[in-house]
Amino acid sequence: MELFEGDAVRAPSGIRVTSPLRTACDLAMSSTIDRATTWIEGFLRAGLITSEQLRTAVDERRGRRGVRILRRAAQLADPRSESPQETAVRLRLLEAGLPAPDLQIEVRTGQEELIASTTLRIDLGWHTKRKPGEDGGTPGPEGGVAIEYDGAAFHPREGPVAAHDATRLTVLRAHGWDVSVLVSEDLSGDERSFEIEVGRRLGREVRAGPRAAWRPTRTNIFRNAWTRAKEPWWTRWRPPGGR
16 A cells, blocks of 8 residues: 555564554454444554544545545544444444443442442443432432443353352342343344344334445555555565665
């Protein structure tokens, strides 16, 4: 690919590599929307790029194949998301026309006798219940509809971890949270099954029709400006200190 000013930086080893911004854009522009959003979130979360830099990069790539995915991923990215699966769940909910959920919601339990934590975090959720404010103040959040994604690698169906997960759900539900637990199978297929169930709990209608097919962008060598230099770049590369 043709490199523009600022696209290449020198690593501590001396090797020239693509900048974080260029790398993030290239990855997103050749990927599916869920993976592209996850890439962007990771770069933002690590502080390697900023939202302002990303907006500028999107504008500079106008008209190139893949820029639509890049632009949409930049709009959807939320660095609070902690896994690709959480991001995919959120994108499916938005695709179904449901309101954007809050992420990493903290729930103060005060039940250390049941679970070894005074605060639990919910992956995604919506506050739908309020408790009266103290001394006539503004009411605070009390509960709502929540989604937890349990990946098989970290949430087995049996054993101490499974028992802890069950206790955790009990505590969250006791604090007013209507929790749905999703697994990988819930994200597969064309039917908006979990989206419809979440919509029912929120009292919202879900868009009709099947889920969108997430496919990667095909590379277009003309619009993406592949270099046609007579001497390929790899013939000019030399190891640091070498010839």
